Amino acid sequence: MLSQTLFSSVAATEEGGLAIGNIIFTAIVFIVLMALIKHYAWKPLSDVMAKRADKISNDISSAEKSRKDAEELAKKREVALSKSRDDANDIINNAKDSAQKQSEQIVSEARNDAQSVKASAQKDIEQERKDALANTKDDVANLSVEIASKIIQKELKSDDQKALIDSYIEGLGKQNAR
Amino acid sequence: MNEPVSTFKLFGLTFDIGNMVSLVVVAAIVFFFIFALSRKLQIKPTKKQNVLEMIVEYTNGLSTNSLSAKNAKPYGLYAFVLFVFLFISNQLGLFLEVAYNGVTYVKSPTSNPVVTMTLAVMALGLAHFAGVSKLGFKGYFSSTYLKPFKLWLPLNIFEEFANFLTLGLRLFGNIFAGELLLGMVSNLVVTHGVVMVIPGFILGMAWVGFSIFIGTIQSLVFVILTFVYISQKIQPEE
Numbered sequence: 001m002l003s004q005t006l007f008s009s010v011a012a013t014e015e016g017g018l019a020i021g022n023i024i025f026t027a028i029v030f031i032v033l034m035a036l037i038k039h040y041a042w043k044p045l046s047d048v049m050a051k052r053a054d055k056i057s058n059d060i061s062s063a064e065k066s067r068k069d070a071e072e073l074a075k076k077r078e079v080a081l082s083k084s085r086d087d088a089n090d091i092i093n094n095a096k097d098s099a100q101k102q103s104e105q106i107v108s109e110a111r112n113d114a115q116s117v118k119a120s121a122q123k124d125i126e127q128e129r130k131d132a133l134a135n136t137k138d139d140v141a142n143l144s145v146e147i148a149s150k151i152i153q154k155e156l157k158s159d160d161q162k163a164l165i166d167s168y169i170e171g172l173g174k175q176n177a178r
Numbered sequence: 179m180n181e182p183v184s185t186f187k188l189f190g191l192t193f194d195i196g197n198m199v200s201l202v203v204v205a206a207i208v209f210f211f212i213f214a215l216s217r218k219l220q221i222k223p224t225k226k227q228n229v230l231e232m233i234v235e236y237t238n239g240l241s242t243n244s245l246s247a248k249n250a251k252p253y254g255l256y257a258f259v260l261f262v263f264l265f266i267s268n269q270l271g272l273f274l275e276v277a278y279n280g281v282t283y284v285k286s287p288t289s290n291p292v293v294t295m296t297l298a299v300m301a302l303g304l305a306h307f308a309g310v311s312k313l314g315f316k317g318y319f320s321s322t323y324l325k326p327f328k329l330w331l332p333l334n335i336f337e338e339f340a341n342f343l344t345l346g347l348r349l350f351g352n353i354f355a356g357e358l359l360l361g362m363v364s365n366l367v368v369t370h371g372v373v374m375v376i377p378g379f380i381l382g383m384a385w386v387g388f389s390i391f392i393g394t395i396q397s398l399v400f401v402i403l404t405f406v407y408i409s410q411k412i413q414p415e416e
Binding site for chain 2: 019020021022023025026027030033034036037038040041044045047048049051052
């Protein structure tokens, strides 16, 4: 049955001529179809796929580049960070030193001031004491004189007084004579 | 089983109208299918484009199976069109069979041996052409016909004809048998009436499913063998 179909299809006509028309038509249809698909689908698709391949390879290389850049940047930052850390340490140390010095200076100044203040205060106190002592001496002298004069006033009578005055005057006269 | 055909003659050549209509229908389906898928191509593919690219990648894979990527590149379009064309051809007769006055006008074109043998001739012609253009006529001749030694010449010539016949007839036989059996199943229902409707339906469904599988495999086999032949012609065995 298969061979019959085969034969009849190949023979195609009662005259037994080979079905060359079919062969040519099949070939033409296939070739035209290929040409149409090449023009409308294959070429644009190949272009797009090639473009995509380009884009992907570009993307990969640019990603590689940016990765390197980022690495470099990170290294730089690391260096800068450690440098700034050192700087900060230096600054802190300097500040500590200067603060130490300053504080020592202030303390010594304050000590000096305090000593000088203390000294002058002692001097003043001494002076005061001396003054007070002198005043007291005077007061005591006056008081004793007053007390003495009061006592004397009470005991001296008027003639005694007269005699005393006379003795003074006499004394004065002696003084003048000399 | 001599099916009647309607033919006409032009320039002394005989044309089979049913065959022509089927071929044109298949070509139109293939073209519009691919055309629709290939609209608005983008670098970042959409759904349609993904489908198209999947088919292209698949057929490229078939060609690079037997050839190196560099050698396979010129045949990418051929592999793609051949595969899609054969696939649609093999399935068409399962879904659509238009007959008028006992003459079938629309069926699988590949159930006609003339069509499959024409495709086989084209495939082998391409293989031989590739061999000549790659190795030069001398290299082609000696690598194709005089290997492993000169005495093998008749066998090698015979082999070329065998390749041609098997390539064409394998496809034809598979598809023809599929349609034939489908026709017999439907005949069964028609002749036995209502009783056979349900078994006929189940049998028909099963057979259509199997035929779809066969048609797919056969279009695949045809493309793979084409590239095996091309690779034999352009890469002489050591």
